Amino acid sequence: MKRKSTAIVAALAAVALGAAACGSDSDSGGTTAGGAKDGNYKLAFVQGVAGDAFYITMECGIKEEAAKEGATVTTQGAQKFDPTLQTPILQSVIASKPDAILIAPTDVSAMQQPIAQAKAQGIKIVLVDTTLNDPSVAVSAISSDNTAGGKAAFEAIQKLAPNGGKVLGVGVQPGISTTDARDKGFADAAKADSKFTYLGVQYSQNDPAKAASIVSAALQKDPDIVGIFASNLFSAQGSATGIRQAGKQGQVNVVGFDAGPEQIKALQDGTVQALIAQQPGDIGVQGVQQAIKALKGESNEANIQTGSTIITKDTIDSAEGKAAAYKASC
Amino acid sequence: MTAVLEARGITKHYGHVEALTNANFDVQAGEVVALIGDNGAGKSTLVRILSGAEAADGGEVLFDGKAVQLTSPTDARELGMETVFQDLALAPHLSPVQNMYLGREVMRKGLLGKLGFMDSKAMRDGSRSAFDRLGATVRDLNGTVGGMSGGQRQGIAVARAAAWAQKVIFLDEPTAALGVVQTQNVLDLVRRVSGEGIGVVFISHSMPHVMEVADRIQVMWRGRRVATYNKADTSMEQLVSAMTGAVAQEAS
Amino acid sequence: MSTTTTAPPASTEDAPTSRLSRISRLQALQILILLVVTIAVFTALRPDTFLTGFNIRGIVQNTAIYAVLGVGMTFVIITGGIDLSVGSVLVFSGVVADKIMVAYGGQGWGTVLVGLVAALASGLAWGLLNGILVAKAKVPPLVVTLGSLSAALGFAQIITKGLDLRDAPQTLVNDIGFGNIVGQVPTIAVVSAVVVIFGIVLLHRTRLGLYTYAIGSNAEAGRRAGVKVERHLIKVYAFAGLLAGFAGLLNLGFFQSTTIGGQSNTPLNVIAGVAIGGTSLFGGIGSVFGTVIGLFIPIVLQNGFIQTGVQPFWQQVVVGAVLVAVVYVDQLRRAAALRGTKTRLPFLSRAGSTSRKGSA
Structure with missing residues (x-):
């Protein structure tokens, strides 16, 4: 038996090695990577997290624009906004040899090396939404002007609570360039207005349940909070839940960032009073344009910033409001 | 006396x-x-x-x-003094040899022994001679005790106690x-x-x-x-x- | 022992090995076949990209840290225990190592060495705590390590105020995390392979390994035979902790970040790999080699699905199905081959308590 199984293992190993040899043979003999013809480019989009309206809307923009250019797009994303999950996905995407990768890095430093590996394989990189410590590995970095978005969130609270009071930030986790900038834009604007007291920012780790418990605890400590800025989708969902738990609907104004279907619903229901909508579709469109430019050897814009829209209950059904809302599917 | x-x-x-x-x-x-x-x-x-x-x-x-x-x-x-309990106290996933020497392993000589390496051959030889001396029928010294008949297991347990x-x-x-x-x-x-x-x-x-x-x-x-x-x-x-x-x- | 021998029974050497050991070897083989077939299928579907140097390198890199954790986990599960804390201990050790390396200063090998000592010491400390609580205080391992999962992560967050540290020295990142030892062979994979081989030798060749099996098989038998069961259990949990600490340093080098929020699924992924690899959650059976194969399967599946354009959510479904199928088939065959097996998962009960009825 022992001898027999050893033989089987040896045979299998031989098959595997043979397969490996064939694989590398066809590799070196096959078409060279990146040699696709004009207008026939293979693009890959690596989302920050799968199943999120923001990234779906971006994907829609990317697909739309890619179709115009005659390029194909594959989309991949991890179940959590987490560099330990995104790294293996990115590595597999790189191995599939696309011409360009549009990626939303999940960590400014953890994703640096993996993305640099993609560049080393001759793949053009476009950073969409989030960025890196050293964005020079990418041909272009396209994101919302998040600082301005954070400032807009405070302006929304100013309108909703003209008498001033205490305001709190509910962030995702430190180290994500976009949410850091939103929190900073909000904090700076809040500190500049003497009528408001800024209570700082607490982090929800992108977990609605944690955001809810943060908010209900904060309302225990400071029952007179008038405004909460929740700097992303899940933070806003959780913050609304936390306010409901504390029974403070009507007193606390929640300004959410992003405008996914659930947040639009929350706005309609009145649990959230304003939304700062980014333009993910536009980010996607511009991302594809920059990628194609790079592939054609044309010059790129290193930094592109897209704008944001404030949506309130009053504007939600307007054409502008509808256009700003995110999509759940293309 | x-x-x-x-x-x-x-x-x-x-x-x-x-x-x-x-x-x-x-x-x-x-x-x-x-x-x-x-x-x-x-x-x-x-x-x-x-x-x-x-x-x-x-x-x-x-x-x-x-x-x-x-x-x-x-x-x-x-x-x-050695005891053979009613439940035999054998480890079912281990071999008769491993059970025989459990807690009393024969270690290799020198540095390897100090590092925890065991002298499997000495233990197998010792087990075989103990089983033979007491007439315990153990057909397979390398198999696991859990897969053996009640009689074989009883024999292993008694032989182990008798050997020590x-x-x-x-x-x-x-x-x-x-x-x-x-x-x-x-x-x-x-x-x-x-x-x-x-x-x-x-x-x-x-x-x-x-x-x-x-x-x-x-x-x-x-x-x-x-x-x-x-x-x-x-x-x-x-x-x-x-x-x-x-x-x-x-x-x- | 006396030399009087009766006629020796027909040559014991060549007797067929018992069904049980044949089965455990068969299972490792089947899992290996499953892995090879998976690789063959993806290679056929994506001949240009799947079995390339870059992709193999990526797959191996992504398995390396799990494999280090898997070695310790295999030992723990063979004793009939479980260690849910490895992900948190990894994070905690990475945080401590990062802090100490920053305090020590520098970007070179000296700093990395200081970090290594710090990471190993942190991991060892948690492992010892787990072991003492399991072995001496007799708290079920599931509860002990669930507690340290939470506590170690909490301490890491207290130390860092919840902010990931990102200042690992350059040598750790460039030479270990992403470096190659020779050609395109990643250092992290070689380091991990050394740990795996060490684990294999320790488990299958030494007394420590034998006691690990003995405790999982029948702790009471070991105790009566003079095995210091409590002390050995502490050693096993300490070993798992030590490796989690080591993995923390590798993780810091690979991600350039302490990944505080990113390890919540790690223990479950590692346990799944161990179980797929043929180590019995009932204790007493298992191998480090099987664990490594078991860890490769989900990573190869994910990689292949991404390359073939299958939604990666399917990876979770397939891994879940493989896990359950493998453990179910294994259990059926074991029930047939092994009388008097345990009826309750041992890590739910107190260390070394016998859940086995007397059978003779």
Whole structure:
């Protein structure tokens, strides 16, 4: 038996090695990577997290624009906004040899090396939404002007609570360039207005349940909070839940960032009073344009910033409001 | 002649239940003593105390005439006493050799041994000669014990105890689950072990087995020894009546 | 022992090995076949990209840290225990190592060495705590390590105020995390392979390994045979902790970040790999080699699905199905081959308590 199984293992190993040899043979003999013809480019989009309206809307923009250019797009994303999950996905995407990768890095430093590996394989990189410590590995970095978005969130609270009071930030986790900038834009604007007291920012780790418990605890400590800025989708969902738990609907104004279907619903229901909508579709469109430019050897814009829209209950059904809302599917 | 092992006035209770009340016991070198009694008479408790698996609440244990403290199975083993429990205490996923030497591994010489490497060949050779000497049938030294028949497992457990015991072996119901042939093997094994000068304590419910193998028979009833007989001077009827408490040689 | 021998029974050497050991070897083989077939299928579907140097390198890199954790986990599960804390201990050790390396200063090998000592010491400390609570205080391993999962992560967050540290020295990142030892062979994979080989030798050749099996098989038998079960259990949990600490340093080098929020699924992924690899959650059976194969399967599946354009959610579904199928088939065969097996998962009960009825 022992001898027999050893033989089987040896045979299998031989098959595997043979397969490996064939694989590398066809590799070196096959078409060279990146040699696709004009207008026939293979693009890959690596989302920050799968199943999120923001990234779906971006994907829609990317697909739309890619179709115009005659390029194909594959989309991949991890179940959590987490560099330990995104790294293996990115590595597999790189191995599939696309011409360009549009990626939303999940960590400014953890994703640096993996993305640099993609560049080393001759793949053009476009950073969409989030960025890196050293964005020079990418041909272009396209994101919302998040600082301005954070400032807009405070302006929304100013309108909703003209008498001033205490305001709190509910962030995702430190180290994500976009949410850091939103929190900073909000904090700076809040500190500049003497009528408001800024209570700082607490982090929800992108977990609605944690955001809810943060908010209900904060309302225990400071029952007179008038405004909460929740700097992303899940933070806003959780913050609304936390306010409901504390029974403070009507007193606390929640300004959410992003405008996914659930947040639009929350706005309609009145649990959230304003939304700062980014333009993910536009980010996607511009991302594809920059990628194609790079592939054609044309010059790129290193930094592109897209704008944001404030949506309130009053504007939600307007054409502008509808256009700003995110999509759940293309 | 002093007994190799003697217990005097052992007491043990579990909560309010008195398992042993002033129990006495003794075994001489090279003899087979059968310990009999009805269920709950205290046989297994007494063996667990004498083999160090449990501590007594009172009384003393004399080994070669000297009082000893048995706080762990290791203490008993260091004195040269081994026990085969009813559940055999074999590791089912290990081989007969690994079970034989568990806790007493033969290490490689020199640095490798210090690093924890074992001398598998020495242990396999040792196991084979021990099984052969005692006539235990172990067909496969490399297989796992859990896959073997009850008889083989019993044989391994008894052979292991016999191989390491210098002075005394306790056998708790060694024939309970065995067929006729296997039982005979175990009884032969018991005689062979006592022939090597080791005191054998044999717990059994089976009167025919007791009458066949024992030199002396000690009867327990309600937590103490009530009678001791030489095999030649007793009969099954007498033993059974002692087990029901009808005869009491020793005062409580 | 005396030399009087009766006629030896017909040559024991060549007797067929028992069904059980045959089965455990068969299972490792089947899992290996499953892996090879998976690789073959993806290679056929994506001949240009799947079996390339870059992709193999990526797959191996992504398995390396799990494999280090898997070695320790295999030992723990063979004793009939479980260690849910490895992900948190990894994070905690990475945090401590990062802090100490920053305090020590520098970007070179000296700093990395200081970090290594710090990471190993942190991991060892948690492992010892787990072991002592399991072995001495007799708290079920599931509860002990669930507690340390939470506590170690909490301490890491207290130390860092919840902010990931990102200042690992350059040598750790460039030479270990992403470096190659020679050609395109990643250092992290070689380091991990050394740990795996060490684990294999320790488990199958030494007394420590034998006691690990013995405790998982029948702790009471080991105790009666004079094995110091408590002390050995502490050693096993300490070993798992030590490796989690080591993995923390590798993780810091690979992600350049302490990944505080990113390890919540790590223990479950590692346990799944161990179980797929043929180590019994009932204790007493298992191998480090099987664990490594078991860890490769989910990673190869994910990689292949991404390359073939299958939604990666399917990876979770397939891994879940493989896990359950493998353990179920294994259990059926074991029930047939092994009498008197445990009826209750041992890591739910107190260490070394016998959940086995007397059978002879």
